[in-house]
Amino acid sequence: MSFHVLFLVSIVAGFIGAMSGMGGGVILIPVLTFLGMDIKHAIAVSIVSVIATSSGSASAYVRDRITNLKVGMFLEMFTIVGALAGAAITLISGRRVLFILFGVVLLSSWVALFRQRNEGWRQTSHQDIFSRWLELEGSYYDRAVRQTIVYQGTRAYLGGPLMFGAGVIAGLLGIGAGALKVLIHDLVMGLPPKVSTTTSNLIIGVTALAGTSVYLAAGMIDPGLAAPVILGVVLGAFMGTRLLVRLTNQTVQRFFLGVLLVLGVEMLLRGIWGV
């Protein structure tokens, strides 16, 4: 595949990924495989680019003090082990299985996002002993409402193991699995949406590194393929973030739900029919 094709596809993937908040991998892998790249190589190339996009956006969020470092550090223990396991599974899995899994994950994310449209964040009234011991509380200044929001994370005993699962999916499919991580932060651990998204970004970089190391060891990271993808995804994400502030949430969400549905069905059918 030529530099130009890889670069352009990656710009589009990074652009849509940044606007939707799900990262470029969910767009990149279906498109690269559609253009003829082997799914395992597409996964390996994608997961390297995930390090770039997540680290880039995490750098801004961390400096804004919205990210909860302790929540991130605690949950990373689970996601990196999961990512190592997930990447190892990919190496021995059949290609059709990977297509089907990818389709299932995309469609599950679609369902989660679709349901989330009408649901607001529910605060937790009680922090369990384990979460208190882990010091999972914090505060951040919300510029939109001009207030400091104080919150307490809870059910860390459940969040940890679930994040292992999110790590497995990230390593297995070469994606950030940000939607899943945000869901766990939001619905299980009771973190405010902005803290969920920004902390998830911090975790994704380390998780992707663990997965990348397995693919590197397997000789699947081809610098000639990975480099244009990294450059394209970073550029696309930069442009997507700039445009995001000009669009309404509803427009972005409606557009992304459509893309997610088409790609999910396409990957699932390709897996079932054995393309």
Place this chain on the structure above:
Amino acid sequence: MQVSTHPPEKAQSGHHFDMEGLLGYILLTGVLLSVALLAIGFVWRWVRVGNLRFEHSIVGMNFFEFILSTLRQMASQASRPRLFLNMGIGVLMLTPFVRVLASVFYFAFVEHNWKYTLFTGFVLSVLTYSLFLR
């Protein structure tokens, strides 16, 4: 959720050390340096041979061997465009690793928080192990 109108800067921590700032700059520097190295590699290749096609793979070595081998080649001979590509990928992979390393030092020596020193130490150990895989 509670809300207050307290100043944002003082809300999270009483320490004077700006950990969030440091981690943010580590991540930003890593990504920018990586992108710059990759871009130099491609521009150099274009100027030298007129195309952007690279055909080399990383086989039979772990991450640290890959970095050392790239550095050794850069030091021993005229730097080639493909070495810049390798370094760009290497720097990108090192970025979250350095972030975790800085976190271990912060929790151990600034916050003196043994729990989180242990947690970040575990993450660092697993990452180090994974980067030694071959």
